[in-house]
Amino acid sequence: MKMNRLGRSNIDVSEFCLGSMTWGTQNTAEEGHAQIDRALDAGINFIDTAEMYPVNPVSAETIGRTERIIGLWFERDMRRSDVVLATKHSGEGLAIVRDGAPITSQTIPEAIEGSLRRLKTDYIDLYQFHWPNRGSYMFRKNWTYDPSGQLMLDTQNHMEDALGALQDQVKRGTIRAFGLSNESAWGTTKWLEAAARTGGPRVASVQNEYSLLCRLYDTDMAEMSVQEDVPLLAFSPLAAGLLTGKYQGGAVPEKSRMSLSEDLGGRKTARAFDAIGAYTAIAERHGLDPTQMALAWCKTRPFMGSIIFGATTPAQLENSLGAIELTLDEAVLAEIDAAHRQHPMPY
Structure with missing residues (x-):
């Protein structure tokens, strides 16, 4: 398993990361634990979660359940040191978490303590802000995103306030590194500037959606990642399962x-x-599994830190793990490039 450094931190993560957002709705605790066991056996050391998980659906009754499932695994196996653990502080507007309060120096200690309690650990390796207070163009909002109502001074003050609280947590030893999610190039750069100005923790990574179907990261974010040493943690690399081909022809x-x-x-x-038809045809022509091809393609990107994938069945997990050793040849990559030009931004 290839290991990558998380930005300028001292944390090394596996090229693939086990996502957990279905544990507690689509998956039982026992199934989640089996996935962790198998992932670690395959050389994965990185698990990503969030205080709001599980999803499908997100509900007040299940908030925090995924973290509790992971905590039970730590309690069972006592293997905390074998795992790089990432979780997230929910952003403004999610009413069932802190009544939708924005991220502030007041919410950060409370959110971290809640996660530590559920996870049954005394530290979080990578603590991420799930989405910015000011909003985001992610989740198909890029079609209508309008930042003109933002006030730069408010954003700057928020960042300095939050970084002060995060630095307190670093000193306490409850978090090791700080990351962003669903962020823009401008926002990430401003966080970096604020950290340099205040001495707060420097952004180690950005977790944004990225796949053959969602390539918003390829322009400004890619340049920021490479120049500023802020790698991408790609979520939904299979486009919510679309790139497996299982939904083709109207199948559900x-x-x-x-x-x-x-x-x-x-x-x-x-x-x-x-x-998807174009990409699955490429896989078929070259004797590749479309899931493994989509995941292996993500490995070729120059800004990639880790690829976060999930599974709801053991068979899905095993199939995805097959991408670890897969290297795509130049012919496949050229056909993927051609398909992307023919089918840009399909949603």
Whole structure:
């Protein structure tokens, strides 16, 4: 397993990261624990979660359940040192977490203590802000995103306030590194500037959506990542399962994500299915599994820190693990580039 350094921190993470957002709804605690065991056996040392998980659906009754499942695994196996653990502080507007309060120096200690309690650990390796207080163009909001109502001074004051609270947690030893999620190039740069100005923790990574179907990261964010040593943690590298090909031809497998979320968070479009058809055809021509091809392609990107994938069945997990040793040849990569030009931004 290839290991990558998280920015300028002293943390090394596996090239693949086990996502956990279905543990507690689509997966039982026992199934989540089995996934952790198998992932560690395969050389993965990185697990990503969030205080709001599980999803499908997000509800007041299940908030925090995924962290509790991971905590039970730590309690069972006493293998905390074998895992690089990442979790997230929910952003403004999620009413069922702190009544939708924004991220502030007051919410940070409370949120961290809650996560530590549920995770049954005394430290978090990577603590991430799930989305910015000021909003984000992620989750298909790029079509209508309008930052003109933002006040730069408010943003700067918020960043300095939050970094002070985070630095207190670093000193206490409750977090090792700080990361962002669903952020922009401008926002990440401002966080970096604020850290340099205040002495707060420097951004170690950005967790944004990235896949063959969602390549918003390829421009400004890619340049920022490379120049500023802030790697991407790619979530939804299979585009919520679309890139497996299992939804082609109108199919909706029982207990699949589409059976729970009909439009897959805005990803289900006619143009998306056309693009998927092009990518699955490439895989078929070259004797590749489409899931493994999509994951292995993510490894080729120059800004990649780790690829976060999830599974709801042991078979799905095993299939995805096959991407660890897969290297795509130049012919496959050239065909993928051509398909991307024919099918850009399908949702």
